[in-house]
Amino acid sequence: MSSAAPRPFAAAPRGPLTGSARVPGDKSISHRAIMFASLAIGTSRIEGLLEGEDVLATAAAMRAMGATIARGDDGVWSVDGVGVGGLLEPEAALDMGNSGTSTRLLMGLVASHPIRATFVGDASLSKRPMGRVIAPLSDMGAEFTATGNGRLPLMVRGIAPAVPIAYTLPVASAQVKSAVLLAGLNTPGITTVIEPVATRDHSERMLAGFGADLTVTDSPAGRVIALRGEAELRPQHIVVPGDPSSAAFWLVAASVVPGSDIVIANVGMNPTRTGLIAALRLMGADIAEQDARSVGGEPVADLRVRHAPLTAITVPPELTPSMIDEYPVLFVAAAFASGTTVARGAHELRVKESDRIAAMAEALTACGVTVAEHDDGLSITGSGGAPIAGGARVASKLDHRIAMSMIVAGLHARETITIDDAAPVATSYPDFFDTLQSFTN
Numbered sequence: 001m002s003s004a005a006p007r008p009f010a011a012a013p014r015g016p017l018t019g020s021a022r023v024p025g026d027k028s029i030s031h032r033a034i035m036f037a038s039l040a041i042g043t044s045r046i047e048g049l050l051e052g053e054d055v056l057a058t059a060a061a062m063r064a065m066g067a068t069i070a071r072g073d074d075g076v077w078s079v080d081g082v083g084v085g086g087l088l089e090p091e092a093a094l095d096m097g098n099s100g101t102s103t104r105l106l107m108g109l110v111a112s113h114p115i116r117a118t119f120v121g122d123a124s125l126s127k128r129p130m131g132r133v134i135a136p137l138s139d140m141g142a143e144f145t146a147t148g149n150g151r152l153p154l155m156v157r158g159i160a161p162a163v164p165i166a167y168t169l170p171v172a173s174a175q176v177k178s179a180v181l182l183a184g185l186n187t188p189g190i191t192t193v194i195e196p197v198a199t200r201d202h203s204e205r206m207l208a209g210f211g212a213d214l215t216v217t218d219s220p221a222g223r224v225i226a227l228r229g230e231a232e233l234r235p236q237h238i239v240v241p242g243d244p245s246s247a248a249f250w251l252v253a254a255s256v257v258p259g260s261d262i263v264i265a266n267v268g269m270n271p272t273r274t275g276l277i278a279a280l281r282l283m284g285a286d287i288a289e290q291d292a293r294s295v296g297g298e299p300v301a302d303l304r305v306r307h308a309p310l311t312a313i314t315v316p317p318e319l320t321p322s323m324i325d326e327y328p329v330l331f332v333a334a335a336f337a338s339g340t341t342v343a344r345g346a347h348e349l350r351v352k353e354s355d356r357i358a359a360m361a362e363a364l365t366a367c368g369v370t371v372a373e374h375d376d377g378l379s380i381t382g383s384g385g386a387p388i389a390g391g392a393r394v395a396s397k398l399d400h401r402i403a404m405s406m407i408v409a410g411l412h413a414r415e416t417i418t419i420d421d422a423a424p425v426a427t428s429y430p431d432f433f434d435t436l437q438s439f440t441n
């Protein structure tokens with residue numbers, strides 16, 4: 001997993017980005033495809049699965065709990081599930097690597113099965129809060145043993161039958177929502193999640209596709225998702241759309257490097273994920289949607305992006321959930337805009353793979369950008385389109401998105417920016433460097 005040796009990377013200008021490239025499969029959808037297929041009885045096929053370390057950690061865990069999962073020579077994955085309620089107790093600890101999504105969703109699954117599982121992860125994941133899933137899953141009857149304050153390593157003892165709950169999310173988190181829904185799959189009765197602020201809805205869409213009895217309604221308290229438990233999932237053929245969070249790096253790179261004109265193909269356009277596109281357009285970015293279509297129950301388009309002068313904005317707070325993973329690269333866009341961009345209301349960034357507010361403040365400041373740090377975001381005064389100074393060695397802090405964002409910054413810097421360790425890129429975007437090459441050769 002991401003215990004690979006540190007891999008420094010020198011990011012320097014390479015001229016305009018041109019040409020067309022596809023983005024890899026969506027990470028959130030890929031995790032869910034493996035998990036839900038592992039709970040169906042029969043063989044599911046998954047096309048376009050993201051083969052990043054995080055998703056491979058999910059696949060390894062589902063194998064350890066009884067599913068048969070294989071990659072065909074044609075790149076299509078097949079999954080033979082064990083049925084809801086049929087998970088086996090894993091013999092060894094489940095290694096979640098760097099992946100918060102794997103950890104929190106799988107804790108939900110284990111919670112309503114009569115098995116025990118120990119979850120371990122890398123140094124980054126071992127600092128991240130698990131209390132947010134421990135609370136509702138304990139209400140459902142699962143027991144948790146942690147050595148340190150709701151962090152990994154952590155042992156979960158599931159229970160069957162678990163108790164159905166109605167849970168209002170205290171943080172806007174699709175991982176917590178999904179953990180409760182996954183626990184609800186093997187729980188008698190109706191498990192309900194109320195989300196005051198809408199978050200990515202891939203679990204709801206895909207569970208319905210697998211045949212679960214699930215309803216989504218709007219209420220004054222927010223979106224109400226009700227799932228009937230003891231579900232029977234039917235195997236599916238899933239086509240995973242491209243990841244908008246991976247497209248984000250090219251959206252910003254082409255917007256800020258003069259002369260750029262690219263097409264990013266196969267980008268998932270689920271409205272719960274497109275906040276960065278909205279924010280960049282407010283800044284003046286030139287992003288055109290081509291060939292809008294539906295892939296696997298999700299909207300998809302090709303995006304043509306041309307260099308355009310960017311102007312600072314105050315990021316509308318309502319965009320936060322739909323661009324939560326894109327803040328690091330939005331901060332890079334802001335570093336090249338004219339004026340001071342204010343991005344606040346994103347306190348959650350402090351508990352991602354790194355503290356993304358502190359990590360980006362440190363890295364951009366080292367590269368000569370004027371940054372003010374707030375508890376819940378950054379204010380960034382941009383260069384007005386000119387190259388930033390660069391000339392620094394910056395720390396990726398075991399965080400793929402920090403590494404890729406600072407590589408994008410290096411594409412329009414006066415001096416090379418060296419990323420101390422770009423190995424974490426493999427958690428979500430193994431082809432990142434090939435695509436960088438193809439857009440810049």
Ligand SMILES: O=C(O)C1=C[C@@H](OP(=O)(O)O)[C@@H](O)[C@H](O)C1
Pocket residue numbers: 027028029101172173174175176178200324325348
């Ligand atoms: O459900 C998911 O697939 C994800 C939800 C988000 O996390 P939170 O639920 O912590 O907001 C996001 O940051 C993560 O990359 C993927």
Ligand SMILES: C=C(OP(=O)(O)O)C(=O)O
Pocket residue numbers: 054098099100101102325352353401428
């Ligand atoms: C936050 C992220 O992932 P996870 O929580 O799954 O580690 C991410 O990919 O930016």
